[in-house]
Amino acid sequence: MSEESIAQTLALQGGMKAVSQIEGKGEPKIGVDEFMSVAERFGFSAQTLAKIRKAAEEEDVGEGPFLANYYANLPETKVQAFERVARDTFGVPYAIGVSSGTGALHAAFVAAGVGPGTEVICPAIGFFATAAAVVQARGIPVFCDVDESLGMDPTKIAPLITERTVAIAPTHVMGSVCNMEAIMEVARQHRLRVVEDVAQSCGGKYKGKYVGTYGDLGCFSISAYKIVGGGEGGLIITSQERLWERANGLAECGGLWRPVRFAPPRYEGELFCGTNYRMSELEAAVDVVQLQKMPETVQRFHDVKISILQQLRTYREIVPQKLNDVDGEVGYLIRFYPQTLELGQRIVDGLRAEGISANTRGPNAPPDWHIYRYMFAVTMQSGATPDGCPFTCPIYRERGGHIQYASGDCPVADDLFDRMVTIPLNQWYTPTDCAHIAQGINKVFSAYCTADTSATPWL
Numbered sequence: 001m002s003e004e005s006i007a008q009t010l011a012l013q014g015g016m017k018a019v020s021q022i023e024g025k026g027e028p029k030i031g032v033d034e035f036m037s038v039a040e041r042f043g044f045s046a047q048t049l050a051k052i053r054k055a056a057e058e059e060d061v062g063e064g065p066f067l068a069n070y071y072a073n074l075p076e077t078k079v080q081a082f083e084r085v086a087r088d089t090f091g092v093p094y095a096i097g098v099s100s101g102t103g104a105l106h107a108a109f110v111a112a113g114v115g116p117g118t119e120v121i122c123p124a125i126g127f128f129a130t131a132a133a134v135v136q137a138r139g140i141p142v143f144c145d146v147d148e149s150l151g152m153d154p155t156k157i158a159p160l161i162t163e164r165t166v167a168i169a170p171t172h173v174m175g176s177v178c179n180m181e182a183i184m185e186v187a188r189q190h191r192l193r194v195v196e197d198v199a200q201s202c203g204g205k206y207k208g209k210y211v212g213t214y215g216d217l218g219c220f221s222i223s224a225y226k227i228v229g230g231g232e233g234g235l236i237i238t239s240q241e242r243l244w245e246r247a248n249g250l251a252e253c254g255g256l257w258r259p260v261r262f263a264p265p266r267y268e269g270e271l272f273c274g275t276n277y278r279m280s281e282l283e284a285a286v287d288v289v290q291l292q293k294m295p296e297t298v299q300r301f302h303d304v305k306i307s308i309l310q311q312l313r314t315y316r317e318i319v320p321q322k323l324n325d326v327d328g329e330v331g332y333l334i335r336f337y338p339q340t341l342e343l344g345q346r347i348v349d350g351l352r353a354e355g356i357s358a359n360t361r362g363p364n365a366p367p368d369w370h371i372y373r374y375m376f377a378v379t380m381q382s383g384a385t386p387d388g389c390p391f392t393c394p395i396y397r398e399r400g401g402h403i404q405y406a407s408g409d410c411p412v413a414d415d416l417f418d419r420m421v422t423i424p425l426n427q428w429y430t431p432t433d434c435a436h437i438a439q440g441i442n443k444v445f446s447a448y449c450t451a452d453t454s455a456t457p458w459l
């Protein structure tokens with residue numbers, strides 16, 4: 001056979017391959033420059049960055065963390081590792097790493113059956129994302145007042161329950177924990193789901209058990225400024241397989257979690273259109289380390305707070321924030337309620353002059369979406385479309401729903417939120433720092449308040 005005819009014979013029939021090698025191979029899509037961009041984010045000096053680059057260039061880092069979730073039988077991805085650590089840490093069989101706390105809540109509410117014509121009881125104090133995620137799931141938030149713990153007041157839940165209520169969504173506020181026993185009791189009596197918002201209290205415990213594991217689903221934010229914080233991320237935990245599948249159905253509608261991605265539904269309602277709240281590998285790489293540090297981080301915060309509280313004297317005009325579980329308190333801030341707004345402002349000024357960081361809202365504070373009355377997108381009943389869905393939803397109306405929101409609906413929250421004084425704490429304070437801070441607080445209280453050993457104790 002001539003060279004010409006060999007070249008023309010199909011490779012399948014023993015001819016020469018047309019393409020024996022590709023010269024323009026280039027560099028991996030995600031390589032050294034991307035790695036260096038991450039290293040820069042950590043704030044290394046130019047000299048150190050140069051050393052890191054040299055080390056990274058000496059090894060081929062391959063494709064990088066690109067679509068790692070799409071392929072089976074690879075070594076454990078960082079997201080999978082993060083979910084494994086979450087399961088082990090919280091002692092639950094199911095965990096889903098997602099892209100934000102808001103995404104976690106949205107997926108959890110959909111999993112819990114929130115949809116058109118339903119209501120969810122949300123706390124008056126927490127964060128806008130909880131109620132917003134209910135609306136995103138096409139449900140209607142109903143605000144429940146708080147008690148002096150700033151958590152949902154369990155005695156105020158039952159009167160808000162209607163035949164439309166499907167879930168209660170307590171938020172564990174700023175390092176404190178809700179009275180989960182009482183909340184679960186109401187939920188059980190009325191056969192309601194509980195979605196816990198643990199974004200502000202990751203690692204907090206109630207009666208020795210992590211918050212987030214009491215309800216049907218626990219949702220966490222792990223954005224940069226949270227207790228466990230990466231960049232932007234979230235986590236959902238649950239003990240119920242169906243809820244895990246439904247939350248996945250919303251958060252990962254590509255079906256990467258299904259044993260056979262394209263198989264027909266295994267039961268009615270398994271498949272529905274969700275969205276993509278997948279956690280990225282880069283985020284998970286940080287979060288998996290952060291989560292393992294969580295117990296020690298929480299212990300340090302806790303010890304600092306308790307050490308200071310133990311040294312505080314009691315005063316007639318000062319009511320400390322009620323702690324539902326002193327042992328389970330994360331404790332990254334101290335809160336108390338002075339008798340009047342004016343007294344609160346004087347105390348804050350006095351504390352700052354002593355070198356202690358403190359703040360209070362006072363009488364003329366701007367809106368703040370940690371309290372229901374400023375969650376305008378909810379209180380104005382505006383949906384993303386001009387028809388006002390879900391507030392104007394015919395299904396909701398047919399079921400007798402007619403929600404109205406007004407400032408003053410939750411008077412305890414309104415009062416405490418403006419009056420409270422907050423002292424942020426640092427987990428790295430030494431016993432000497434704690435003693436100095438406690439002395440400063442006692443000094444300012446003594447100047448403006450009446451010492452009273454029968455006043456409400458700090459612990």
Ligand SMILES: Cc1ncc(COP(=O)(O)O)c(C=O)c1O
Nearest residue numbers: 100101102126127129199221223
């Ligand atoms: C109580 C609470 N829920 C939900 C969120 C929302 O989390 P993310 O910002 O990760 O969406 C936050 C964030 O601050 C929060 O404090």
